[in-house]
Amino acid sequence: MERDEFLKTLGISFAMVCAGTCFQACGKKGDGDQDPGTGTGTTASVEIASLPAVGSKVTANGILFFRIAASNSVNSFIATAPVCTHEAGQLIWVQAENRIKCTNHGAEFSSAGTILLGPATTPLRVYPVTLTGTTLIATKS
Ligand code: FES
Structure with missing residues (x-):
């Protein structure tokens, strides 16, 4: 050669x-190589009317809001990262089990974002929610 x-x-x-x-x-x-809720300071607001029933969800400005109880008090709502931390699957609130589940591979998170079941290895980011009149406001922190 x-x-x-x-x-x-x-x-x-x-x-x-x-x-x-x-x-x-x-x-x-x-596993756990994504954290879609990163970034701070982003604020989103939604009207309570956009979350009419327990389990309703709406995404605004990269923040996912869930209604987790029937009353219109601030404690009836949570705000999280928009998708699962595993591989960005869609999230749903399962009232009967009082938890957030991923529809992709079945990861489960508490309303505080703690991992209850894998395969996710990164907790779900949960943001504080305030209520002003009928408007829910959450800010990534
Ligand atoms: S994307 Fe795999 S458990 Fe959510």
Whole structure:
């Protein structure tokens, strides 16, 4: 093999190794490798009327609001990151079990964001909610 031919082969092999490593790292979705609620200071507000029944949910400005009780007091609502921390699955409130569940792989979180069941390994971010008149306000913290 000529020197030039050897160097070309070596260069192509090196490029393939680098590309393979990059694709592997970029495409990896391990457990708990996402935290969709990052960032602070973002505020969202929604009207109570947009959450008419227990289990209703609405997303505003990257914050997911759930109604978790029937009354219109502030304690009847929670605000969380918009998707599951595992692989960004959709979240629902399951009243009978008093918890948030992911519809993708079944992770479960308490209303405070604590992991109750995997595969998620990162807790769900939960933001403080205030109520002014009929408007719920949450701010990422
Ligand atoms: S996306 Fe996998 S448990 Fe939520």
